[in-house]
Amino acid sequence: MPKTERKPRRTYTQEEQATYQNEMRTSGRKGCRAPRVNLACTPETIEYIRTMSRLKGQTISQFVNDLIRKDMAEHDLS
Numbered sequence: 587m588p589k590t591e592r593k594p595r596r597t598y599t600q601e602e603q604a605t606y607q608n609e610m611r612t613s614g615r616k617g618c619r620a621p622r623v624n625l626a627c628t629p630e631t632i633e634y635i636r637t638m639s640r641l642k643g644q645t646i647s648q649f650v651n652d653l654i655r656k657d658m659a660e661h662d663l664s
Contacts, residue, residue, distance in 0.1 A: 625650075 627635070639649035 635646055635649060639646045642649060644652070
């Protein structure tokens, strides 16, 4: 199978990067990587997170970030 030439990848401006990072929509965008955390959970906790994120129509990251934002607001840290 012959190699096909790829199109050049689009790069994003600083403003676009900031927008995507604030919206947590960075997947596949060169130079727009959001900070990551590796989090260990019990099986019950991860199942709850998966279920609730599906019910709300969110990704797991969106669901967890919403919980953290609510907790920050509750403690006046936002």
